[in-house]
Amino acid sequence: MPAQTRLFLCLKDNFGVLLHDPESGATAAIDAPEAAPIEAALKATGWRLSDILVTHHHADHTGGIAELKQRHRCRVVAPHGEAARIPLVDATVRENDEVQVGSLRGRVLETPGHTAGHISYVFPADKLAFVGDTLFSIGCGRVIEGNAEMMWNSLLKLRALPDDTQFYCGHEYTDANIRFAKTIEPNNKALAARAQEVAKLLADGKPTIPATIGEEKAANPFLRADDSELAKSLGLGGAPAWKVFAEIRERKNRF
Numbered sequence: 105m106p107a108q109t110r111l112f113l114c115l116k117d118n119f120g121v122l123l124h125d126p127e128s129g130a131t132a133a134i135d136a137p138e139a140a141p142i143e144a145a146l147k148a149t150g151w152r153l154s155d156i157l158v159t160h161h162h163a164d165h166t167g168g169i170a171e172l173k174q175r176h177r178c179r180v181v182a183p184h185g186e187a188a189r190i191p192l193v194d195a196t197v198r199e200n201d202e203v204q205v206g207s208l209r210g211r212v213l214e215t216p217g218h219t220a221g222h223i224s225y226v227f228p229a230d231k232l233a234f235v236g237d238t239l240f241s242i243g244c245g246r247v248i249e250g251n252a253e254m255m256w257n258s259l260l261k262l263r264a265l266p267d268d269t270q271f272y273c274g275h276e277y278t279d280a281n282i283r284f285a286k287t288i289e290p291n292n293k294a295l296a297a298r299a300q301e302v303a304k305l306l307a308d309g310k311p312t313i314p315a316t317i318g319e320e321k322a323a324n325p326f327l328r329a330d331d332s333e334l335a336k337s338l339g340l341g342g343a344p345a346w347k348v349f350a351e352i353r354e355r356k357n358r359f
């Protein structure tokens with residue numbers, strides 16, 4: 105049976121998401137920004153929390169773990185490299201490890217750069233990816249603990265997923281990301297189309313994700329740093345893609 109998801113906002117602009125296996129009843133929270141909205145989503149769906157899959161150690165992704173674990177006795181899965189900075193971890197995972205949520209089978213991709221041990225969870229049969237603060241719709245996470253080359257390589261891993269993979273990210277930043285992206289590629293038609301779609305979603309009070317990898321490849325400048333025209337337009341023709349990525353990231357930091 106296909107996986108089900110439920111998406112909701114936490115804190116100021118974090119996304120919370122539940123991944124549910126209808127066959128076994130198992131349900132994973134992807135990160136735990138805060139307990140109350142996750143409890144509300146569990147109540148609304150009638151789902152039982154069995155797991156918390158943590159992408160990285162930041163407090164706005166882990167602040168709800170202790171309360172949820174106490175109430176639900178759920179398993180906490182965390183990146184190997186960050187387990188010491190995440191509360192109540194039961195299992196640590198590395199690149200290519202399998203993570204099961206009931207009968208759903210996920211795979212770990214190490215996607216460092218935002219933090220040094222950041223991971224993403226991919227569920228290939230359901231074409232779902234949970235990418236934390238590595239990839240945002242029309243944006244990407246700040247490079248805090250890693251460097252630009254590391255982050256670019258992490259984004260390449262996510263870009264290599266099938267085009268129809270739907271991805272869930274950690275924050276609702278799409279609108280601001282689009283305003284910035286237009287300064288990098290003002291004539292990108294896929295970006296213009298995405299901007300229209302996002303304006304409508306936000307006007308209707310809806311979240312702007314999930315988005316698909318295929319859409320992002322066409323519209324997200326951070327996934328397009330190896331496009332020769334884009335590089336030329338930034339005065340970086342012939343430069344390695346990660347340097348073009350670094351320049352776009354720098355410009356976004358100042359935007």
Ligand SMILES: [Zn+2]
Nearest residue numbers: 160162218237
């Ligand atoms: Zn973060």
